[in-house]
Amino acid sequence: GAVVSQHPSRVICKSGTSVKIECRSLDFQATTMFWYRQFPKQSLMLMATSNEGSKATYEQGVEKDKFLINHASLTLSTLTVTSAHPEDSSFYICSARDRANTEAFFGQGTRLTVV
Amino acid sequence: QKEVEQNSGPLSVPEGAIASLNCTYSDRVSQSFFWYRQYSGKSPELIMSIYSNGDKEDGRFTAQLNKASQYVSLLIRDSQPSDSATYLCAVTRGNFNKFYFGSGTKLNVKP
Numbered sequence: 001g002a003v004v005s006q007h008p009s010r011v012i013c014k015s016g017t018s019v020k021i022e023c024r025s026l027d028f029q030a031t032t033m034f035w036y037r038q039f040p041k042q043s044l045m046l047m048a049t050s051n052e053g054s055k056a057t058y059e060q061g062v063e064k065d066k067f068l069i070n071h072a073s074l075t076l077s078t079l080t081v082t083s084a085h086p087e088d089s090s091f092y093i094c095s096a097r098d099r100a101n102t103e104a105f106f107g108q109g110t111r112l113t114v115v
Numbered sequence: 116q117k118e119v120e121q122n123s124g125p126l127s128v129p130e131g132a133i134a135s136l137n138c139t140y141s142d143r144v145s146q147s148f149f150w151y152r153q154y155s156g157k158s159p160e161l162i163m164s165i166y167s168n169g170d171k172e173d174g175r176f177t178a179q180l181n182k183a184s185q186y187v188s189l190l191i192r193d194s195q196p197s198d199s200a201t202y203l204c205a206v207t208r209g210n211f212n213k214f215y216f217g218s219g220t221k222l223n224v225k226p
């Protein structure tokens with residue numbers, strides 16, 4: 001399958017600071033990227049969908065001003081958690097697909113801990 | 116009603132047995148169906164995709180789709196302890212720009 005690289009894999013930050021997570025498609029052009037959050041022992045919750053060059057579409061209940069998504073190129077999308085709080089601690093996962101395929105491939109995930 | 120429903124399990128099967136994982140979905144216009152495997156603390160990885168009614172086989176895995184019943188399943192033959200993981204069912208609709216995941220079924224394969 002296609003390769004999606006997510007960085008960093010783990011991050012610990014202080015409450016009130018911002019954290020940026022990168023998601024890169026290494027061997028294909030990701031026309032669509034998805035950002036998910038997963039709390040322990042729960043399923044993936046879709047946060048937002050972004051298409052290259054356009055604004056992200058956020059799911060209901062997800063604060064767009066808190067979770068900033070940028071999909072400026074066909075190989076890179078970023079998620080910035082602004083003014084992070086302990087309740088934002090979670091496993092954040094990106095996935096990406098290209099125009100030719102229906103499958104979406106996942107990055108390795110980022111374990112965010114806000115202290 | 117959830118978009119995609121799965122029994123959370125755990126489903127326990129002995130090594131070498133067939134594991135049967137089930138998934139139902141609520142929207143009839145769902146177009147594509149996927150099974151992902153997720154090990155604890157890791158990101159999901161794609162196992163199978165299926166788009167039309169019937170069976171699709173890939174090695175020890177068989178996906179079955181019944182659109183009339185809005186039901187998709189995954190069979191794992193000759194189950195191995197390394198198959199122990201959470202299996203996520205996902206469906207898409209609307210130009211494949213929305214992936215909806217079930218809550219996952221935890222599978223335990225006992226040696």
